[in-house]
Amino acid sequence: MAVVKVHHDPQGNTLTVWFGNPEDEYEAEETGDEVVLMKDKAGRVIGFEKLNFVTPQSDQLEIDFESSAS
Amino acid sequence: MEQETNAYLFQVDTVLGFQVHTTHRYWQIIVDIKHPVLRGRIADVMAALQTPDQVRRSKGDSQVYLFYRSDGVDRWICAVAKQLDGEGFLVTAYRTGNIKEGEQIWP
Numbered sequence: 001m002a003v004v005k006v007h008h009d010p011q012g013n014t015l016t017v018w019f020g021n022p023e024d025e026y027e028a029e030e031t032g033d034e035v036v037l038m039k040d041k042a043g044r045v046i047g048f049e050k051l052n053f054v055t056p057q058s059d060q061l062e063i064d065f066e067s068s069a070s
Numbered sequence: 071m072e073q074e075t076n077a078y079l080f081q082v083d084t085v086l087g088f089q090v091h092t093t094h095r096y097w098q099i100i101v102d103i104k105h106p107v108l109r110g111r112i113a114d115v116m117a118a119l120q121t122p123d124q125v126r127r128s129k130g131d132s133q134v135y136l137f138y139r140s141d142g143v144d145r146w147i148c149a150v151a152k153q154l155d156g157e158g159f160l161v162t163a164y165r166t167g168n169i170k171e172g173e174q175i176w177p
Contacts (some may be wrong), residue, residue: 011096011151012161013131025107027145032170034130038105049104049162051150051171052130061094065116 008053010060015053020046080112082120085176086135090119090151090158097160105164114141115163118149126172134161135170140166 003017005018020039026041038047055061073134075098081091094099108115118139123146128134133153138146146169150161 005103007099009099009104013152014104014157014162022106023104025105026164027107028105028148028164030148030166030168030170034128034168034171036164036171038164049164051162052128052134060097 005047006063010055010061013052013054016047017049018047022047023065026044053070082116084125084135084137084151084158085122086121086125086153088153088156089157090149090160092160100160100163104162107165108147108163108166111147114139114147115149118163119145119151119160122149122176124169124174125176126169127175128172135175138169149176 007016020040024040024046025038027039029037029039031037032049036049037045040046075095076093078091079094079097081089087118097112110137116169118137122137122139124138126136128136135151136150137151144167146166148166149163150160
């Protein structure tokens, strides 16, 4: 079963999303837009980290998941 | 146990004139969740903060700095730190093959 992992860090203001195995991370690629792409040794993107991800203090972070699978 | 995990794992002086620290608990978040590839490389992250090759300021938050130190040919360890009230804390760290974030402020 595929697993997407989402981690919100309100202290560091980061949002980390993994759609591959985090243990497969080989290195990261900066995009220049404050998003860092995590790649495996083959160069495939397996996750990303958004820097300076800020939510209004009064809001809790909600994750909305949808799948179009029938 | 709670006191131990919230204790500082390290606190180092940076070239920008402020100190950056991280706790045991937060370092575990970085190597368990954010970037497991940095497990066992805490000394390299500390070195990036203390003796970087380049420091850049984040475009999104002027209090966030990215410290880069060479980690082989065309590779860098980047330690991202936020400065708050004169004190800095580690936000994340990763190994990268390119530098694109922010604007260079040091050297």
